Amino acid sequence: MYASISFAVVMLFIMIGEWVSSLTNAYVPSVFITAVLFAIGFWTFLPKDTVAKASFGPDFANICISLLLVHLGTLMNLKELIQQWKAVCISLLGVAGTLLLTLTIGTKIFDWHTVIAAVPPLTGGLVSALLMTNGLKAAGITTLVALPIAMFVMHSVVGYPLTAWMLKREGRRVAGEYHKGNIQAPVSVEEIKEEKGKKGGFKLPEEYHTAAFILVKVALVALLANWFSSFLKTTFNFDLNANVVCLIFGVIAHQLGFLEDSALNKANVFQWLMYGLLAYVFSQLSITTPQIIGKVFVQIIVLMLLGLLGMFLASIILAKPFGMSPEMAFACSLTSLFGFPADYILTTEICHNVAKDKEEEAVLVDQILPKMLVGGFATVSVASVIIASIFLKLL
Structure with missing residues (x-):
């Protein structure tokens, strides 16, 4: 009974988020509402193990990430992926802008250890927050142990609506360019199928x-990607993030005709896996409490504002040289605040609400989603872990 109740509560929170997003035309993103509901729930009546009891524990999440990233590779082509190097540069330079302002102005307002403890989770996800928490414990700086996790919670809540606003502006701009004839519609499904037929x-x-046949193929590609990442690390000491490899291998498998378009949608499991992964991400909100956040609230707000300002300035300055609109450049940089799967959900949600029809929605997704996904991988999956590793040595 407890497991069934837990599952119902998790789905209820996600459902309310989706309904609010629809009612507000995505001005209030679903992930923001769902995150707030989970936070309030964990801080009041919800048991800490609710998500795990609903069957969405760490093992489920690990499987979800690999399968979903391979699946996302079936939504784009290799040429498209390679073209996203600009999104990678913008995202990383946006993070550099955050580091610049927080490490200069921030250290004049707060002590060194406070800034060092807060910045890695500000430029990345949960992994960097946990790394800094463990590092602070090991260094005996117990007064700041709560800061990294509190920063992770707060910057995600701020990041969702801010990114949604940027994506809405970009979506309208792209739609306008499409109707002027400046942007071509993506290749149709029929043309893709025809090309696959030629390839074998x-x-x-x-x-x-x-569905089982499709899942077996996706799982094999995910398994190969994870093995390849591990092989590079153990043999050549080259640490290529497994999440990035899953996406690349998904694209390659799709191009070769091994995986069909939108593989997990055809297997009718995509939404289930996405909901499960989202629930697991929000289960991390149970780590902190209002009291913990209250103790470091001022530090979080000031450093977050400095970090976002640095990110914004870097994005605005570099947008034109990299051939992006200021909104798209800033949105790419903002992926460092949450990463996958929130970047995917926010982008597809905004595209669906901005578009007037299915064709226009396909154009918006084709133009915006690859940039957001690749930007998120560059910051959260790669850069944030490196930054956290360096900052641990500075404590």
């Missing part, structure tokens, strides 16, 4: 293309 692929009878 699986020519099994239709009755064998079951």
Whole structure:
């Protein structure tokens, strides 16, 4: 009974987030509402293990991430992925802007250890927050142990609506360019299928293309990607993040015809996996309390404002040289505040609400989603871990 109740509560919070987003035309993003509901729930009546009891624990999340990233690779092509180097540069330079202002102005307002403890989770996700928390414990700086996790909670809540606003502006701009004829619609599904037919692929009878068959193929690609990442690290001491490899291998498998378009949607499990992963991410809100956040609230707000200002200035200055609008550049940089899966959910949600029809929505997703995904991987999956590792040595 407890497991069923836990599952119902998790789905209820996600449902309310989606309904509010629809009612407000995505001005209030679903992930923001869902995050607030989980935070209030954990701080009041909700048991800390609710998400785990609903079957969305760490093992489920690890499987979800690999499968979903391979799936996202089936939504783009190799040329498109390579073209996103500009998004990578903008995102990383946005993080550099955050580091610049927090380490200069921030250290004049607060002591060195406070800034060092807060900045890594400000430029990344949960992993960097946990790394800094453990580092502070090891260094005996117990007064700041709560700061990294509190920063992680607060910057995510601020980041969702701010990113949604930027994406809405960018979505309208892209839609306008499309109707002027300056942007081409993405390749149709029929053309993609025709190209795959030329390449070969699986020519099994239709009755064998079951959901299980698709999942086996996606799982094999994910397994190969994780093995390859591990192989590079152990053999050549080259640490290429497994999440990035999953996306690249998904693109390659799709281009070769091994995986079909939108693989997990065809297997009818995409939304289930996405909901489970989202629930697991929000379960981390149970780590902190209002009392903990209250003790470091001033430090969080000031450093967050400095970090966002540095990110904004870097994005605005570099947008034109990298051929992006200021809104798109800033949105790419903002992915460092939350990463995957929130970047995917926010982007697709905004595209759906801004677009007037399915064709226009496909154009918006094609133009915006790859930039957001790649930007998120560059910051949260790669840069934030490196920054946290360096900052641990500065404590």
